[in-house]
Amino acid sequence: MPSLPDMTTPNLTALAGQALADSGHVQVPAPDAGQEQFSEWLQRLGDNCLILGHRVSEWCGHAPVLEEDIALANQALDLIGQCQLWLGLAAEVEGKGRDADALAYLRDAGAFRNLLLVELPNGDFGVTLMRQFLFDAFHIELLRALKTSSDNRVADIAAKAEKEVAYHLERSADLVIRLGDGTDESHQRMQAALTKLWSYTGEMFLDDAVDQAMADAGIAPLPSSLQPAWDKTVAAVLDEATLAAPTGAWQHKGGKKGIHTEHLGYILAEMQFLQRAYPGAKW
Amino acid sequence: MATTTLPHTDQIWEWLSQVPDPEIPVISLTDLGIIRDVQWQGDTLVVTVTPTYSGCPATGIINLDIESALRAHGIQKLELKRQLSPAWTTEWITAEGREKLRAYGIAPPVDGTAADGVLAGRVSRLMGNNLTIQCPRCGSTHTQKVSQFGSTPCKASYRCADCLEPFDYFKCI
Numbered sequence: 001m002p003s004l005p006d007m008t009t010p011n012l013t014a015l016a017g018q019a020l021a022d023s024g025h026v027q028v029p030a031p032d033a034g035q036e037q038f039s040e041w042l043q044r045l046g047d048n049c050l051i052l053g054h055r056v057s058e059w060c061g062h063a064p065v066l067e068e069d070i071a072l073a074n075q076a077l078d079l080i081g082q083c084q085l086w087l088g089l090a091a092e093v094e095g096k097g098r099d100a101d102a103l104a105y106l107r108d109a110g111a112f113r114n115l116l117l118v119e120l121p122n123g124d125f126g127v128t129l130m131r132q133f134l135f136d137a138f139h140i141e142l143l144r145a146l147k148t149s150s151d152n153r154v155a156d157i158a159a160k161a162e163k164e165v166a167y168h169l170e171r172s173a174d175l176v177i178r179l180g181d182g183t184d185e186s187h188q189r190m191q192a193a194l195t196k197l198w199s200y201t202g203e204m205f206l207d208d209a210v211d212q213a214m215a216d217a218g219i220a221p222l223p224s225s226l227q228p229a230w231d232k233t234v235a236a237v238l239d240e241a242t243l244a245a246p247t248g249a250w251q252h253k254g255g256k257k258g259i260h261t262e263h264l265g266y267i268l269a270e271m272q273f274l275q276r277a278y279p280g281a282k283w
Numbered sequence: 284m285a286t287t288t289l290p291h292t293d294q295i296w297e298w299l300s301q302v303p304d305p306e307i308p309v310i311s312l313t314d315l316g317i318i319r320d321v322q323w324q325g326d327t328l329v330v331t332v333t334p335t336y337s338g339c340p341a342t343g344i345i346n347l348d349i350e351s352a353l354r355a356h357g358i359q360k361l362e363l364k365r366q367l368s369p370a371w372t373t374e375w376i377t378a379e380g381r382e383k384l385r386a387y388g389i390a391p392p393v394d395g396t397a398a399d400g401v402l403a404g405r406v407s408r409l410m411g412n413n414l415t416i417q418c419p420r421c422g423s424t425h426t427q428k429v430s431q432f433g434s435t436p437c438k439a440s441y442r443c444a445d446c447l448e449p450f451d452y453f454k455c456i
Binding site: 067068070071074075077078079080081082084085152155156157159160161163164166167169170171 | 334336337338339340367368369370371372397398399429430431432433434436440454456
């Protein structure tokens with residue numbers, strides 16, 4: 001994974017792969033789910049974590065105060081750890097001999113399945129925090145629902161990740177409120193961030209054929225079913241933060257199908273350079 | 284070693300209790316509660332380990348340390364398994380481990396206070412009002428949260444309003 005955990009752990013991927021293979025879980029998902037669609041859906045989860053984790057890691061050494069720098073780096077680490085689990089499972093389900101690293105480092109932008117929201121540039125600290133809050137509020141509902149997935153492997157990863165994301169949400173909600181209901185400048189910046197990002201939130205709740213197949217197999221909830229809880233959390237926090245969500249209904253979409261903003265390519269150029277230039281390079 | 288009998292798993296647990304956590308060397312891997320199982324499968328020793336945080340960079344080192352320690356004790360066939368479920372919780376840190384943390388200057392976790400992602404009562408909780416974290420240096424309960432995150436993924440930053448020292452609190456998950 002990009003620069004963070006692997007420096008001293010040459011055998012981690014192999015260990016993780018071995019552990020998954022040995023975990024004793026059923027190796028097939030619930031009936032009627034095509035493996036290709038299942039892997040596609042897992043890549044959406046993994047790519048959200050990978051791309052947001054990478055974006056957040058860009059703050060390392062640049063955050064406004066030391067504590068925030070540490071918090072952002074730790075969140076990036078959590079997300080990239082979760083990405084390794086999801087993409088590891090996606091690769092296993094796919095069964096084409098790829099692993100999490102191959103998915104992360106060797107796919108082009110059109111093969112990435114993350115939401116557009118998570119690839120948007122960091123902007124100022126307000127944009128970074130607002131993006132994190134809007135995503136965390138969605139992420140927690142998704143993981144909560146996945147804990148009862150018909151596929152044990154999915155449920156296990158979700159139960160692990162949920163604890164970390166609950167912590168992320170508490171922090172991002174807290175800071176959105178403090179800064180929204182803060183000074184004139186912090187309020188303006190948070191409102192500008194919300195206005196800028198709002199039209200990227202609708203994509204989280206769009207259902208497509210892959211989502212429907214996962215829902216039919218009991219693997220995952222339909223994304224649309226998560227929206228009421230998200231609406232409630234977001235409305236309560238924004239209200240306390242004295243911020244107003246835009247009323248326009250128009251929403252960007254495309255990330256789940258591989259149609260991305262121009263920003264993703266730049267992320268991949270940085271993240272994938274080493275593996276592209278020196279295939280198979282290891283620490 | 285090849286023809287001798289295999290060491291009892293109690294012995295293995297004892298050896299593992301001597302392996303320090305790489306980030307917080309005063310506590311052992313067994314104090315931390317991350318060794319979930321030790322068993323022989325034929326002549327292969329299978330040690331099951333659960334990660335604290337999914338992205339914890341110490342995970343690889345921990346595996347390496349387990350392997351080095353057990354090989355040094357003559358274990359030849361060794362397999363390390365990762366187990367995610369049930370997910371690790373700070374409640375598994377042993378009483379002895381908590382005391383060692385405190386003596387080292389890290390306030391041990393307060394059980395039952397993990398974030399649950401339910402934002403009701405948020406402000407009070409975030410201000411640390413639901414928690415009385417004792418300063419590990421002077422014992423004062425007059426302490427404040429500085430940041431939800433600290434020097435490693437498993438810790439938060441606090442300061443003591445009496446002795447004025449900053450300290451780490453082992454955050455609950």
